[in-house]
Structure formats: C-alpha cells, structure tokens
Amino acid sequence: xxxxxxxxxxxxxxxxxxxxxxxxxxxxxxxxxxxxxxxxxxxxxxxxxxxxxxxxxxxxxxxxxxxxxxxxxxxxxxxxxxxxxxxxxxxxxxxxxxxxxxxxxxxxxxxxxxxxxxxxxxxxxxxxxxxxxxxxxxxxxxxxxxxxxxxxxxxxxxxxxxxxxxxxxxxxxxxxxxxxxxxxxxxxxxxxxxxxxxxxxxxxxxxxxxxxxxxxxxxxxxxxxxxxxxxxxxxxxxxxxxxxxxxxxxxxxxxxxxxxxxxxxxxxxxxxxxxxxxxxxxxxxxxxxxxxxxxxxxxxxxxxxxxxxxxxxxxxxxxxxxxxxxxxxxxxxxxxxxxxxxxxxxxxxxxxxxxxxxxxxxxxxxxxxxxxxxxxxxxxxxxxxxxxxxxxxxxxxxxxxxxxxxxxxxxxxx
Numbered sequence: 001x002x003x004x005x006x007x008x009x010x011x012x013x014x015x016x017x018x019x020x021x022x023x024x025x026x027x028x029x030x031x032x033x034x035x036x037x038x039x040x041x042x043x044x045x046x047x048x049x050x051x052x053x054x055x056x057x058x059x060x061x062x063x064x065x066x067x068x069x070x071x072x073x074x075x076x077x078x079x080x081x082x083x084x085x086x087x088x089x090x091x092x093x094x095x096x097x098x099x100x101x102x103x104x105x106x107x108x109x110x111x112x113x114x115x116x117x118x119x120x121x122x123x124x125x126x127x128x129x130x131x132x133x134x135x136x137x138x139x140x141x142x143x144x145x146x147x148x149x150x151x152x153x154x155x156x157x158x159x160x161x162x163x164x165x166x167x168x169x170x171x172x173x174x175x176x177x178x179x180x181x182x183x184x185x186x187x188x189x190x191x192x193x194x195x196x197x198x199x200x201x202x203x204x205x206x207x208x209x210x211x212x213x214x215x216x217x218x219x220x221x222x223x224x225x226x227x228x229x230x231x232x233x234x235x236x237x238x239x240x241x242x243x244x245x246x247x248x249x250x251x252x253x254x255x256x257x258x259x260x261x262x263x264x265x266x267x268x269x270x271x272x273x274x275x276x277x278x279x280x281x282x283x284x285x286x287x288x289x290x291x292x293x294x295x296x297x298x299x300x301x302x303x304x305x306x307x308x309x310x311x312x313x314x315x316x317x318x319x320x321x322x323x324x325x326x327x328x329x330x331x332x333x334x335x336x337x338x339x340x341x342x343x344x345x346x347x348x349x350x351x352x353x354x355x356x357x358x359x360x361x362x363x364x365x366x367x368x369x370x371x372x373x374x375x376x377x378x379x380x381x382x383x384x385x386x387x388x389x390x391x392x393x394x395x396x397x398x399x400x401x402x403x404x405x406x407x408x409x410x411x412x413x414x
Contacts, residue, residue: 003308008283009394011036019361025399028363030174030202030340030390032224035276039228042275043268053264064267071270072257074277077294079200079219079235080210086241088260089270090232093201093222094123099262100218100234101131103246104166104195110136113163115194117142118373119151119178120170124199125373128168137165144377149176149330149342156185164194171203171219175371175388176330177340179203186216195240201225205392206309206338208302211235223269228276231269236260280305305393312391312400313339319404323411329378329386339391344380345410350387353410360406364389 009015014034017024026034046067052060054068072084081087090096105128114132116125118141125141132139140159143152151169160167167189172179186196195217200209204221211219217240223231236244236257246260253259277298284292284300292300313334320326325346331337345353350366357364368375368385375381389403404411 003283003304003393005308005394005396009396011038011279012394013037013040015394022361024361024363025395025402026363027389027391027395027399027403028365029205029392029395030225030388031365031369033205033227033392034394035227035229035272036279038279039272039275043229043272046271047268051267067267067270067274068265071274074274074294075233075235077298078204078209078277078280079221079233080212080295081235082212082238085256086211086235086238088234088236088257089265090234090261091266092224092230092232093199093220094127094232096220096232096234097123097127097197097199099247100197100220100236100260101127103244103260104197104218104240105131105135105137106245108132108135108137108165111138111163112165113138113140113161114165115140115142115156115159115167117144117151117156117169118377119144119149119173119180120168120199120371120373121174121201122370122372124168124170124197128166128197138163141373144374146378149173149178149374149378151178151180151185153181153184157188160188160192160194162192164189164192166195166197168197169199171198171200171209172206172338172340173330173371173374174202174340175369175374175386176342177202177337177390178330179207179337182216183214186214190215202338202340207306208298211237223273223276226276227279229266229269229272231266231273233273234260308393309339309391310334312395312397313337313341315397316341316389316391316400319400322413324414325410325412339395341389342386343389344386346412348410349384351384353387356409357403357406362403362406 012034050060050063052064054065072087075087076084142156145152169185171182189196198216198219200219200221205226217237219235221233281297284297327344329342354366365388
C-alpha cells in the first residue's frame with residue numbers, strides 16, 4: 001500500500017484554508033512545517049487545565065511532571081536513544097547548541113582543533129567558532145563538492161587528526177536537500193578520539209533517526225520542522241551525560257538531563273511535541289492495525305512517508321528537466337536527497353520569483369537560509385541566494401502541477 005496524503009491533509013487546518021478565496025500551497029516546510037489539529041489541541045488543553053511547574057504535590061504540578069517524563073520517553077522513541085535520560089529539551093536547536101557548545105568545550109585548550117562544514121546551517125558553525133575563539137582552539141571548515149552539493153569527504157580526511165576534539169556536521173542540507181554520510185564521518189572521528197555533534201533538524205521530518213546505529217555523541221533537532229511547536233531536542237550519549245559540566249544555577253539538579261536544562265521548560269510545547277510524534281506514528285497505527293511500540297509504528301510510518309516523498313521529488317525533477325533556464329543545486333536523484341530543492345532561474349532574482357509565487361498563494365523561501373558557507377562557496381551569498389522549494393508528506397502532485405503552471409511565467413522550455 002502506498003501513502004495517500006489526502007486523508008492526512010484533513011488533519012491540518014492550515015492546508016484547508018483559503019486566502020483571497022484561493023487555496024494555499026505550502027512549499028515552505030524546510031523553514032517550518034504546518035501542524036495538525038491534534039498538536040494545537042494538546043497545547044491548548046495543557047495550558048487551559050494544568051499550567052504549572054515541576055515538583056509540586058498538587059494535581060496540576062503532578063500532571064506537568066508526568067508530561068515531562070512522557071516527553072522524554074517519546075523523544076527517546078523518536079531518535080532511538082538508549083534511555084529517556086539521554087534527552088534534553090530547550091527553546092530551539094540554535095539555543096541548545098550555543099548552550100551545549102560552551103559545556104562541551106569547557107575543558108578545551110589552545111592547540112586543540114575542531115571541524116565544521118560549509119554545508120551546515122550556521123547554528124552548527126558559529127556556535128563552535130565562537131566557543132573555539134574563547135578557548136584559542138583552531139577551527140577547520142570542510143568544503144562542499146560543488147558538483148552535487150555533498151560534503152567533500154576527501155577534504156574532511158585531510159583536516160581530521162589526533163588534535164581534533166569535535167566534528168560538527170549536518171545530517172542533511174537545509175538548502176539543497178543533500179543527504180550526508182554521517183556514519184562515515186562518525187567512524188573516522190571516533191578513530192582519532194573526536195566527538196561528533198550532529199544537526200538533524202532538516203533530516204528529522206524526512207528520515208527516522210537512530211542515534212544508536214549512528215553512534216553519535218550528540219544530536220539535535222527541532223519539533224517545528226516535523227509538525228510540532230517550537231522546541232529544541234538534544235540527544236546526549238550516555239558517556240557524556242554525567243561527565244560534562246554544564247553551566248547552570250547552583251540549586252538546579254546535578255544528575256540526569258535536567259542539569260542541562262536552564263530555567264522553566266516550555267511545557268505546552270512539550271505537550272505539542274508529544275502530539276506531533278504520535279501524529280507521525282498514527283499512519284502505521286491506522287494502516288497496519290497492529291499493537292506495536294511507538295518506535296515500531298514510527299519506523300513503519302516513515303517507510304510510507306519516505307517512499308511518497310521520493311515520488312514527489314521524482315515528479316518535481318521530471319518537470320524541472322523540461323526547462324533550459326533553471327539551475328538546480330544538489331543531487332539530481334530523488335532517492336539520494338530529501339524533497340528540498342535549491343534553484344535559480346536565469347535573468348531574475350530569487351526574491352522576485354518568491355514574491356510572484358506568493359501572489360498566487362504559493363509559499364516558498366528565498367535567500368541563504370543561514371547556510372553561509374554553502375552560499376559563499378557557490379558564489380551566491382551576495383546574489384540573493386536561491387529559491388528553496390520544499391515538500392512534506394502532506395504535499396501533493398496537484399500542488400506541484402500548480403507550482404509549474406505559475407512558474408511558466410519565468411521558465412523557458414527546451
């Protein structure tokens with residue numbers, strides 16, 4: 001059985017609205033997905049009935065403590081962490097990374113080295129550059145392969161050495177959709193004693209994460225990219241959970257993940273996060289009708305989502321191949337990428353294209369998307385960047401047809 005998005009689309013209020021009496025096409029998923037009604041309901045229900053803090057004996061506080069425990073368990077299932085205790089929450093991936101970078105680099109010394117990449121969102125670059133500057137640590141940046149916007153693995157190998165303390169790497173490019181061989185990077189980094197910090201923000205909506213299979217030291221993602229609210233999620237491997245010394249207020253917990261979590265958590269976002277992950281698992285529950293664990297249902301659901309998104313990608317790339325004045329940045333293979341596409345059209349700017357599409361209720365992004373290294377290497381940073389078109393499993397073939405009908409204003413057939 002193949003995935004049919006039409007039933008799922010009914011669960012999303014945003015997908016069923018009309019602006020100026022016309023439907024809306026959301027191709028802006030890489031910047032943040034729309035959310036199902038179940039997420040809205042979960043957040044509203046928590047705020048309306050149990051808004052409280054942790055540790056009290058009264059019913060609302062008990063409910064909040066239970067919610068926090070459940071959120072860690074749900075995140076454990078989502079990334080296949082060994083324990084719920086390996087999960088840390090924060091405001092967003094960027095805030096978590098800046099916070100964790102200071103903790104991870106606390107004992108680094110001059111002469112140490114780290115590696116970042118030109119392919120990453122700069123939340124996973126600037127945070128490490130600035131931490132390294134504080135410690136007098138040398139920063140190396142891996143080039144990307146211009147031809148397919150993949151990582152230049154040979155260049156990475158020349159930078160890795162016994163002085164390398166950490167490698168910060170993206171799992172998938174938030175601009176080009178390129179999938180990175182992170183396992184290869186981790187294996188090489190661990191061979192010289194380096195830690196690996198994985199940005200899985202763009203990967204998480206499209207492929208199911210397995211931190212145990214990766215054997216990564218740290219991994220971060222953001223719920224608002226996979227149908228949830230604004231919430232950052234971090235995985236910290238068991239060997240670092242207690243050995244790292246986070247910056248925290250003195251009376252805060254000294255054990256477990258709470259030692260990394262500063263201030264009061266966003267409990268309503270945790271409620272929405274739980275609902276979002278359950279939404280992701282529900283397709284398997286509905287189709288397979290089997291009593292399985294949350295992780296098992298996620299595995300089955302993501303198989304459906306991934307196969308469908310690959311077909312959307314193939315459909316889009318097939319349409320795009322008919323035009324002579326479009327440049328695609330990234331691999332031209334629907335199986336080796338996420339359904340996120342970076343393009344430029346001759347003799348017009350990305351901003352002009354995005355504005356024209358917006359007049360037809362077609363939502364796309366333009367710019368550099370904080371992937372400064374990528375856009376600089378491609379010599380696009382000061383030229384307006386790219387047009388980014390991203391599909392989620394709630395998008396349809398008909399929406400892609402609509403996109404190209406409007407695109408016809410700019411495109412030149414062969």
